[in-house]
Amino acid sequence: MKQYNRDNMADLLRGHGINPTHQRIEIAYALFSRQQHLSAEQIMATVNDRHSETSKATVYNTLKLFLDKNLIREVIVDPSKVFYDPNTQNHHHFYNTASGHLTDIDAAGISILGLPMLPEGVETEGVDIIVRIRPSERPGLV
């Protein structure tokens, strides 16, 4: 699926066992059409851009539903809010701590060597690499 519009959003939702409602389509469209990492607040603002149509409770309920159905994933990098990620491929992130902007890093080219064995009785749920970045201070300028 290359181009995202409200029509194929419904199919996308159905494909994940989600009943496509008006609100769910708008929320999915906000995430998938931009292919960006958005906070719940940003999603609500986007969806209610022109006229208010979707409540806060529905935004949170819907995001939780999407997570549950593996349509999206969440990214925990900021202590004050969760980011929602339409990319469920195995990948990692650059996190610009100054701007709050997340960028994907494809996991395909990456390997982590030397991880110790898991403690007894647990299994891996996922491995996240977060590269925290900031605007470089360029000594010699300014």
Next chain:
Amino acid sequence: MKQYNRDNMADLLRGHGINPTHQRIEIAYALFSRQQHLSAEQIMATVNDRHSETSKATVYNTLKLFLDKNLIREVIVDPSKVFYDPNTQNHHHFYNTASGHLTDIDAAGISILGLPMLPEGVETEGVDIIVRIRPSERPGLV
């Protein structure tokens, strides 16, 4: 420094340019004597165990001061709270999503291959690896 007690806490604080007060010593002692990852709430509960002596504002102010002076670091793995880490060595974490427990992974033995180049104009602030783990479902038992 092998054994942590309230006396050498004061030296530890001074060594980081922090004026050792009663409250700061208690908070540092809570973290360093346990060598564990604690939330602000857990730290306040620990410090005020017997009789209340340290306010919420002081706990947060002090943790921020410790961070600023690089005495501790924070670990962002849970959307609802920050963990404070007395280990400032370069290291990574196992995070048990069921219990909320963090375990250190020494960075010494670990290498990450294939990370892409940084975007223009930014520099690396830090690289975090978080291995999310959960109790293994053991099919065949129960």
Next chain:
DNA sequence: TTGAGAATTAGACACAGTCCAGATATTGAA
């Protein structure tokens, strides 16, 4: 002893996220 600066405090406040009971929309059997 004293008072200026440092530190602490209670409690109001901010704000992301949760919860709930009532309203609304959808569905499908009759």
Next chain:
DNA sequence: TTCAATATCTGGACTGTGTCTAATTCTCAA
């Protein structure tokens, strides 16, 4: 078509972290 069962949505109260501020208390050098 009808209408009741089910699914979804909603406003608004509420919770839990974390922040802020003005007032109080502490510390220490003079």
